[in-house]
Amino acid sequence: MVWRPLADIYRTRDGWAVKLDLAGVCPEDVTVVTRGSQVYISGSRRDRIIEEGWNLYAMEIAYCHFERVIELPDELERAAISLECREGMLIVRLARNEENQ
Amino acid sequence: MSEQEQIETLPVLPLKNTVLFPGLMMPLTAGRPASIAAVDAALSSEGKELLVIAQRDAAVEVPGPNDFFSIGTKAVVKRMARQPDGAVALIAQGVERVVLIRIEETEPYAKARVRTSPVPEEQSTEIEAMQRAILELAGRAVQLAQPNAPEEFARMIAGNEDPLRLVYLIGSLMGLPVEKEQALLEAATRLDALRLLHSYLLHELQVLELRNQINTQAQTEMNKQQREYFLRQQLRAIQQELGEENPEQAEAALLRQQLDEAHLPDEVRKEAERELGRMEKLPPAAPDYHVIRTYLELILELPWRKSTEDNLDLQRARQVLDEDHFDLKEVKERILEHLGVLKLNPEANAPILCFVGPPGVGKTSLGQSIARSLGRRFERISLGGMHDEAELRGHRRTYIGALPGRIIQAMRRAGANNPVLMLDEVDKLGRDFRGDPAAALLEILDPAQNHSFRDNYLDLPFDLSKVFFIATANTLDTIPQPLLDRMELLRLQGYSEEEKLEIAHRYLIPRQVREAGLTAEQFTLEDEALRHVIARYTREAGVRQLERAIGRLARRVALRFAEGHTGAVTITLGDVPEMLGPERYSFELTRKQLPPGVATGLAWTEAGGDVLYIEATVLPAGRGLTLTGQLGEVMQESARAAQSYIWSHAEDLGIGADVFKDTGVHIHVPAGAIPKDGPSAGITMATALASIYSRLPVRSDTAMTGEITLTGLVLPIGGVKEKVLAARRAGLRRVILPAENQKDLRELPENVRSEIEFILAERIEDVLAAAIPELATRLHLIEAA
Numbered sequence: 001m002v003w004r005p006l007a008d009i010y011r012t013r014d015g016w017a018v019k020l021d022l023a024g025v026c027p028e029d030v031t032v033v034t035r036g037s038q039v040y041i042s043g044s045r046r047d048r049i050i051e052e053g054w055n056l057y058a059m060e061i062a063y064c065h066f067e068r069v070i071e072l073p074d075e076l077e078r079a080a081i082s083l084e085c086r087e088g089m090l091i092v093r094l095a096r097n098e099e100n101q
Numbered sequence: 102m103s104e105q106e107q108i109e110t111l112p113v114l115p116l117k118n119t120v121l122f123p124g125l126m127m128p129l130t131a132g133r134p135a136s137i138a139a140v141d142a143a144l145s146s147e148g149k150e151l152l153v154i155a156q157r158d159a160a161v162e163v164p165g166p167n168d169f170f171s172i173g174t175k176a177v178v179k180r181m182a183r184q185p186d187g188a189v190a191l192i193a194q195g196v197e198r199v200v201l202i203r204i205e206e207t208e209p210y211a212k213a214r215v216r217t218s219p220v221p222e223e224q225s226t227e228i229e230a231m232q233r234a235i236l237e238l239a240g241r242a243v244q245l246a247q248p249n250a251p252e253e254f255a256r257m258i259a260g261n262e263d264p265l266r267l268v269y270l271i272g273s274l275m276g277l278p279v280e281k282e283q284a285l286l287e288a289a290t291r292l293d294a295l296r297l298l299h300s301y302l303l304h305e306l307q308v309l310e311l312r313n314q315i316n317t318q319a320q321t322e323m324n325k326q327q328r329e330y331f332l333r334q335q336l337r338a339i340q341q342e343l344g345e346e347n348p349e350q351a352e353a354a355l356l357r358q359q360l361d362e363a364h365l366p367d368e369v370r371k372e373a374e375r376e377l378g379r380m381e382k383l384p385p386a387a388p389d390y391h392v393i394r395t396y397l398e399l400i401l402e403l404p405w406r407k408s409t410e411d412n413l414d415l416q417r418a419r420q421v422l423d424e425d426h427f428d429l430k431e432v433k434e435r436i437l438e439h440l441g442v443l444k445l446n447p448e449a450n451a452p453i454l455c456f457v458g459p460p461g462v463g464k465t466s467l468g469q470s471i472a473r474s475l476g477r478r479f480e481r482i483s484l485g486g487m488h489d490e491a492e493l494r495g496h497r498r499t500y501i502g503a504l505p506g507r508i509i510q511a512m513r514r515a516g517a518n519n520p521v522l523m524l525d526e527v528d529k530l531g532r533d534f535r536g537d538p539a540a541a542l543l544e545i546l547d548p549a550q551n552h553s554f555r556d557n558y559l560d561l562p563f564d565l566s567k568v569f570f571i572a573t574a575n576t577l578d579t580i581p582q583p584l585l586d587r588m589e590l591l592r593l594q595g596y597s598e599e600e601k602l603e604i605a606h607r608y609l610i611p612r613q614v615r616e617a618g619l620t621a622e623q624f625t626l627e628d629e630a631l632r633h634v635i636a637r638y639t640r641e642a643g644v645r646q647l648e649r650a651i652g653r654l655a656r657r658v659a660l661r662f663a664e665g666h667t668g669a670v671t672i673t674l675g676d677v678p679e680m681l682g683p684e685r686y687s688f689e690l691t692r693k694q695l696p697p698g699v700a701t702g703l704a705w706t707e708a709g710g711d712v713l714y715i716e717a718t719v720l721p722a723g724r725g726l727t728l729t730g731q732l733g734e735v736m737q738e739s740a741r742a743a744q745s746y747i748w749s750h751a752e753d754l755g756i757g758a759d760v761f762k763d764t765g766v767h768i769h770v771p772a773g774a775i776p777k778d779g780p781s782a783g784i785t786m787a788t789a790l791a792s793i794y795s796r797l798p799v800r801s802d803t804a805m806t807g808e809i810t811l812t813g814l815v816l817p818i819g820g821v822k823e824k825v826l827a828a829r830r831a832g833l834r835r836v837i838l839p840a841e842n843q844k845d846l847r848e849l850p851e852n853v854r855s856e857i858e859f860i861l862a863e864r865i866e867d868v869l870a871a872a873i874p875e876l877a878t879r880l881h882l883i884e885a886a
Contacts, residue, residue, distance in 0.1 A: 046147035056144040059181035063149040064194065 003045075003066040015079060016072055016094040023088035024049065024061070030083060032092055034076040041092060042067045106216055111152040111175060112139035113204070113211035114193075117159040120282035121174045122269035123195040129153070132188040135163065138210035140178070140189050149178045152213050153193060154201065155283055164211070166204035172287045175199045175215065195269075198286065220265055223291055231295035232264045238302040239271050245309040268294045275305060333384075352394070353381045359401050366405055369561050373400050392498060399505060399559065403512060408519040408567060412476030413444045425470035426463055427604045432456070432591050436471050450548045451519070451569040455527065455585075457577055458593030459706075459823070461643020464573040465525060467593075472521035477569065480511040485526035490536030493545070495558035505558040508545060512563065519567035527584070528574035539581045546570060546587045594822045595642025595710065597850050598830070601635050602628065609648045610655075617655035624658050625671040626651070633677050636830070637684040642710075642823060654680055695801045698793030700872065702770075702785035703806040703828055703836070704777065705820030710827030712804060715782060716769045717789040723765025730770035733778025740768055743787035743809055746865060747794065750813070754869070755879045756794045766790065781818035783809030784837070784868045797875045803860075804828040805837035805868060813865040821845035829853060835860060837868050 010017040018039065022030070030043035044065040072094075080095040114129065114136055121127050131140045143151035154173025161168050176193040183189055199215035206212045239258055261267040272285045281301060288294035360373050380393040412418060418440055422433045435454070442449050456464040465481070472479035487493070495506035504510075511522055530539050544550050545565060553562035572588055574580060596604065605626075614624045634654075639646035657680045658670045678684070695701070698717045703710060720727070726744055728737050744766065751758055768786055770777060784807040792799050806824055808816035817839040826849075828836050838846075840861040846854060860871045870877040 044148070047144075047149060048147055050145060050147075054145075055141065056181060057183055059144060059149075059178065059191075062177075062179045063147070064177040064179060065196070 003062050003064055005041075005066055005068055007068060007070060009070065009072070012093070015096045016074070016076075018070060018092040018094070020068065020090045020092065021088075022066070022090040025066075025085075025090060027083040027085055027090065030090060032081050032083065034079055034081070034094070037072050037074055037076055039070045039072060039076060039092070039094065040067075041070070106218070108202070108214065108216045110205060110212055110214050111150055111199075112142040113152045113154060113169070113173075113213045114139050114143075114176075115164050115169065115211070116153060116155045118279050120155050120273075120279060120286050121153040121176055121193060121195045122273055122282075122286060123174050123197050124266050125269055125273055126179065126192055126194045127273075128190065128192050130184075130188055130190050133162065135207075135210045137187070137189050140181070140191060142210060143178055144181060150196070151176060151178065151193075152199065152201075152215055153195070154213070155279055159279070165207070166211075169201060169204075170283050170287070171201050172218065172283075173199055173201060173213075173215070174286070175217070220288070220291055220294070225292070228264055228292055228295060231292065231299060232267060235267065235271065235295060235299055235302060238299070238306060242275075242302060242306050242309060245306070245313055264291050264295055268298045271302070272298055275301065277301060350381075353377060356380075356394070356397050356401075360397075363401055364406055365400070369400060369405060372561055373397060392503075396498060396558075399509075399513065400561075402516075403509070403559075403563065404516050404518045405563075407517050409477055409517045411440075411443055411447075411519075412474070413440060415440055415444075418474040421474035422470055425473070425608075426467055427607055428600060429463070429467065429593065432467060432593070435589075435591060436474065440475065450566055453546050453548070453570040453572070453588050455572040455574060455588035455590050456593055457574050457590055459595050459642035460575060461641055461645035462593045462595060463643070464593055465523065468521060468523040468571045468573070471569070471571065475521065475569070478515040478517050478520035479523070480515045480520050481523040481525055482507045482511050483525045484538065484542075485529040486531055487538050488531030488533050490538050490541045491557065493538050493541040495556045497557045498560070503558055506541075506556050508554070508565070509556045509559055509563065512565075512568075518564060519569070521569045521571060524570060524572040526574065527572040528576050528579045530579075539584050543583055543587065546572075546584070594848060595826060596644065597826050597853055598632065598635055599850055599852055601644055601647060602631060604644055605631055605635075605647060605651060609644060609651050613648065613652040613655040616652065617659040619655060619659055619662065623662065623669050624655060625669060626654065627671060627673050629674045630672050630677050633674055634681070638677075638681055639685070640830075650681060695798050697796045697798050698789055700785045700789040700792060700799045701801070701804040701833065702782045703804050703824035704782070705779075705823050710820065710823030710825070712827050712831040712833065713777075714771055715785045715789045716771070717786070717793045718767050718769075719760070719793055720765040720767055721763070723767070725765050727765065727767040728769075729767070730772070731776040732770060733776065735780055736770075736778050736782060739780045739783040739809065740786050742811055743783055743790055745811055746787060746809065746813055747790045751794070753879075754791055754795060754876065756791075760794055766793070779818075780808040780816075781806050781820075783807060784815055784862070784865060787865055788868060788872045791869050791876065792873055795873070795876060797873050799872045800835070800874060802833055803835040803837060803872050804831075804833045805872060807837070807839040807842075807862065807868070809865055815839045815862045815864060815868060817841035822848045825849060825853065825857065829857060834858060835871070837862055837871055839863075 006021045008019040010019065018041070020041065022045070024047075025043060025045045026048070029046060030041065033040045042065070045061075045063045047061075047063045074096075076094055080093075082093045082095070084091045084093070114131060115133075116129070119127075121129075131137050139151060143149055152173050153176045154169045156164050156168050157170060158168065174195040175197050176195050178191050179194050180192040181189060182191075198218050198220065200218040202214040202216055204211050204213050236259055240255055243255060243258075258267070258270060261270060268285060268288075268291075272282055277285075281297075285294055285297055288297055356377055360370065360377065365373060376393050376397060380390060380397070383390045383393070415437060419433070419437060422436060426433075435452075439452055456467065458464060468481070469479050491506070493506045493508055495509060496503035505513075508522075512518065512520070515522070524542070527542070530542075532539065545554060548566060551565040551568075554565045555562055570588075577585060577590070610624070610626060611621065614621060617624075634650050635647060638650050641647070654672055658672070661670060672680070695714075698719075700715050702713050702715050704713050705711075726741060728740050732740070747754070747756075748761055751761070768789065770782070785805050787809050788799055788805065806818055808818055810816060821838065821842050822845065825836055834856070835858045837860045840863045843861055846859065860867070862868045862871070
């Protein structure tokens with residue numbers, strides 16, 4: 001039912017990085033919530049790249065709500081979350097809060 | 102997914118026959134211009150969202166604000182492609198349930214103001230129970246509808262923990278009518294939706310079960326037959342395994358062996374082989390199997406080439422014929438002639454004879470003794486009352502219960518192709534709309550055609566040319582001319598008293614004595630008594646009644662022996678009334694004195710000859726001629742001719758012409774209940790008329806017969822022997838006959854000829870002179886003049 005973007009997960013020096021295949025999605029449209037050891041990423045892709053006079057002839061890209069839950073072997077409740085959009089990928093960084101403090 | 106209500110405006114994609122449920126994906130096609138415009142609008146928006154909502158009436162092409170249900174589904178277009186015809190194919194995913202607040206615009210596409218309307222979350226044991234019940238029902242329905250459905254299917258259904266999603270998924274899979282789907286969508290609570298779906302599932306399940314029941318019933322019928330077939334195949338296999346032949350193969354093999362041994366003509370052999378081949382291919386349960394088997398059995402039994410050897414010993418043949426029958430010289434000569442021909446030319450065609458004569462003169466038994474004298478088989482077919490050509494010629498095999506015709510059946514019984522075949526009672530053939538058996542007989546009796554007689558059932562030519570056909574008839578009148586033409590007629594006359602006496606001594610008494618279990622010494626019948634029996638207890642041309650009477654006497658005697666009597670019994674004249682009862686016939690018929698107007702005629706009947714008195718009377722106040730006594734047309738015309746002759750010669754006969762002026766005349770022939778016909782009473786009627794007009798009586802000892810013409814000629818008639826014998830039986834001693842019948846007198850036994858005075862008349866005057874003595878003098882006067 002819901003679109004589930006693919007993800008690569010990296011262990012980083014200060015925590016975790018999740019790279020999501022979410023081309024065309026702006027960080028503003030994405031919500032990231034952590035609950036225990038789970039990261040809950042949701043949002044929706046909006047078709048913002050339409051120029052004046054463009055008319056859809058065929059559509060294969062899904063513009064709709066997406067969700068992804070990722071279980072990590074760490075307590076993430078108080079992790080610092082940052083989002084970055086780079087070359088069509090959305091990168092979610094989860095930094096351990098010891099570092100933050 | 103938020104719980105709080107949101108209000109937004111969406112382009113509207115109307116659905117005609119289905120409902121899109123939230124959470125489910127569905128391929129849709131937008132074809133109507135407004136729909137395409139709505140999809141375009143949705144696609145050019147960032148969220149690609151639109152309202153998918155069902156129309157109340159699928160027939161409406163351009164729905165107005167009131168044509169939609171009030172609840173629809175907000176959906177996201179996930180994929181889209183344009184089709185060559187301009188329509189847009191898309192995959193839409195339901196997002197959430199929305200309530201239609203109002204339609205804001207309709208041009209160029211409908212825009213709707215909607216409020217999200219999620220079904221409230223709830224949890225209860227009832228919901229859980231319902232959920233399980235639905236899962237179970239759905240499982241059963243899937244099993245019934247699609248027994249081979251993949252297991253993932255069931256798992257997919259069961260995997261839905263959210264009851265609402267379960268309802269939507271199952272509801273969309275069931276192919277429900279749009280109203281029911283809409284009702285599911287509109288359900289206010291989860292429980293309501295579950296209940297609704299439950300009822301739909303129950304209904305669906307019933308329908309499915311009924312459908313299966315119907316299918317199963319149809320299948321059981323099929324299965325029964327298949328089962329039988331399989332069992333038979335198994336049986337066959339087992340028999341083969343055991344080295345046994347199966348019965349039908351054995352049967353076919355036996356038939357084939359018989360065919361090999363039967364020496365059939367080539368054509369027959371070929372046809373038989375073909376039928377046998379067909380039979381081997383059929384299962385023994387097929388109706389045709391037995392038809393073919395019966396047919397082949399007939400072919401095997403028919404005497405295609407088998408014939409019996411003729412006894413060509415003329416001496417012995419003559420002896421056999423004489424042993425069996427008294428007199429009948431002409432017939433016996435004819436048989437012996439044929440034997441003579443066969444001796445010289447064994448290939449000669451057998452003659453086709455027709456015995457004509459009254460009942461009981463021995464026609465049938467003569468046929469039997471001919472067969473005996475020739476050493477041939479004897480077969481008899483009774484044609485009496487037959488009125489269907491198919492009885493003679495058979496039915497075609499295509500008909501159920503078809504049989505070969507009587508001719509082929511008789512050949513089969515005879516077992517030889519040259520039997521004596523008696524066609525009894527050929528004069529009593531009937532005919533009706535079904536056909537004319539006489540016409541079929543024409544082919545059978547034609548020597549030029551009957552070498553390849555084709556029976557409808559057999560459908561192969563069968564040679565009848567060696568068959569010795571004998572037809573019998575009581576009269577020739579009813580036999581069609583072409584049929585008569587093909588047969589050689591042999592007349593068997595009635596017997597005289599002397600002949601009967603002889604027959605009784607030679608054949609009847611020994612036979613009846615034997616039948617009664619007596620010996621020749623124990624039973625003697627005196628001639629006088631026998632004569633009495635013949636004259637007073639029987640009246641017939643043949644000897645059937647006589648044989649019965651003798652049989653009765655013999656049984657009486659046998660009874661005495663059985664009761665303890667010993668010693669021979671001789672029956673004398675005096676014993677007869679005691680043993681046979683009162684006399685059956687008497688000659689009181691012979692009138693001692695005839696009043697004017699009555700003349701004695703002679704008639705030929707099928708039972709021999711008879712005496713009849715023709716009465717005429719003048720009707721003083723009447724007119725014309727009245728005829729009574731069941732007279733046929735020929736006889737009536739003959740009466741008119743007689744009357745005309747008398748009128749025109751009134752003067753010569755000394756009758757005053759004024760007698761005819763004011764009077765009529767009535768002629769009656771007694772035994773009024775019996776139909777009579779023929780011209781032979783002509784001179785008798787003329788005599789009766791002459792007698793009544795001249796008031797002179799006719800001699801009572803004189804009988805007469807002969808046809809009359811207007812000019813007074815007397816023409817010859819038939820049945821002379823029977824008629825003369827009847828006259829003699831009645832005690833008449835003078836008989837007037839046409840002069841041309843003189844030749845027939847030779848047939849009469851010597852003693853009869855000497856007893857009776859014959860007057861051979863050429864003209865009616867001769868008759869009148871002989872019959873009415875007083876008139877004779879007048880007529881002689883005329884002649885002298």
